[in-house]
Amino acid sequence: MQKLIEKYYRSTNLPHIWCPGCGHGVVTMSIVKAIDKLQLDHDKTVIVSGIGCSSRASGYLNFDTVHSAHGRALPVATGIKLSDPELNVIVITGDGDATAIGGNHFIHAARRNINLTMILFNNNIYGMTGGQYSPLTPVNSRASTAPFGTMERNFDITELAKGAGATFVARSTAFHTQLLTDVIAKGIEHKGFSLVEAITQCPTSFGRQNKMGRASDMLKAQRDHAVTVEAAARLTPEQKAGKFLIGVLHQEEAPEYTEQYDAIIAKAQKGGK
Numbered sequence: 607m608q609k610l611i612e613k614y615y616r617s618t619n620l621p622h623i624w625c626p627g628c629g630h631g632v633v634t635m636s637i638v639k640a641i642d643k644l645q646l647d648h649d650k651t652v653i654v655s656g657i658g659c660s661s662r663a664s665g666y667l668n669f670d671t672v673h674s675a676h677g678r679a680l681p682v683a684t685g686i687k688l689s690d691p692e693l694n695v696i697v698i699t700g701d702g703d704a705t706a707i708g709g710n711h712f713i714h715a716a717r718r719n720i721n722l723t724m725i726l727f728n729n730n731i732y733g734m735t736g737g738q739y740s741p742l743t744p745v746n747s748r749a750s751t752a753p754f755g756t757m758e759r760n761f762d763i764t765e766l767a768k769g770a771g772a773t774f775v776a777r778s779t780a781f782h783t784q785l786l787t788d789v790i791a792k793g794i795e796h797k798g799f800s801l802v803e804a805i806t807q808c809p810t811s812f813g814r815q816n817k818m819g820r821a822s823d824m825l826k827a828q829r830d831h832a833v834t835v836e837a838a839a840r841l842t843p844e845q846k847a848g849k850f851l852i853g854v855l856h857q858e859e860a861p862e863y864t865e866q867y868d869a870i871i872a873k874a875q876k877g878g879k
């Protein structure tokens with residue numbers, strides 16, 4: 607662990623800003639472990655984030671990084687990837703950042719199948735700004751903007767990604783860190799748009815409002831409600847009620863955007879033939 611911190615973190619930017627018990631540090635370390643597992647070239651790996659507690663992660667990582675604007679990590683990452691398709695471009699975002707202000711960018715990046723790996727830190731809430739509900743806040747939850755409970759149904763972001771055309775979709779949690787590292791590595795290896803939903807606990811802004819106990823209780827809830835894709839295949843619908851799937855949820859091959867773009871440039875250079 608110490609070696610990974612020395613190799614991949616910007617010690618000058620530490621300590622981090624995250625609250626005690628927050629899962630964002632665990633998710634960040636899973637990204638680092640995936641990068642290390644794949645031995646990605648430091649000089650060919652770029653990390654782009656939006657704005658939020660989760661998006662602070664880019665500042666702690668010692669790569670070429672962009673801490674962009676709220677909801678705009680994907681357009682910035684798209685520009686970087688188009689300028690040099692050889693780069694590994696990893697996007698770090700939160701549930702509010704990615705699915706509210708950034709929701710339109712999200713569906714179009716998925717539709718284009720551009721070869722980016724997006725890690726969505728889903729803590730079910732706008733953490734940084736004090737617990738407002740996001741499109742991923744489970745319906746009937748309390749939030750500072752919904753003191754009597756949210757009435758809007760939440761997205762299942764993995765289903766939305768699939769429907770929008772993402773060719774790799776996976777989910778894990780801050781409790782299931784080995785699986786999280788594994789699916790992030792698979793997402794980076796996949797050629798096309800990859801979404802990894804990383805479920806992470808926010809004891810301060812979400813857990814406290816919803817009486818979910820301490821951070822350790824929230825981690826236990828992740829443990830108790832998650833079922834691997836493989837285990838789910840053996841369960842009855844009654845046994846699966848109230849559970850969510852973790853692992854690789856969807857993978858397919860489809861034309862990748864930067865390759866298609868190069869082909870269009872070549873065609874234009876030949877006069878459109």
Ligand SMILES: Cc1ncc(C[n+]2csc(CCOP(=O)(O)OP(=O)(O)O)c2C)c(N)n1
Pocket residue numbers: 657658659660661676699700701702703704727729731732733734735740
């Ligand atoms: C254009 C714009 N609108 C609003 C904000 C305020 N803002 C900063 S972070 C944030 C919420 C981030 O929530 P989320 O993406 O869920 O990440 P978390 O903090 O929970 O990790 C908001 C609304 C902003 N910085 N820029």
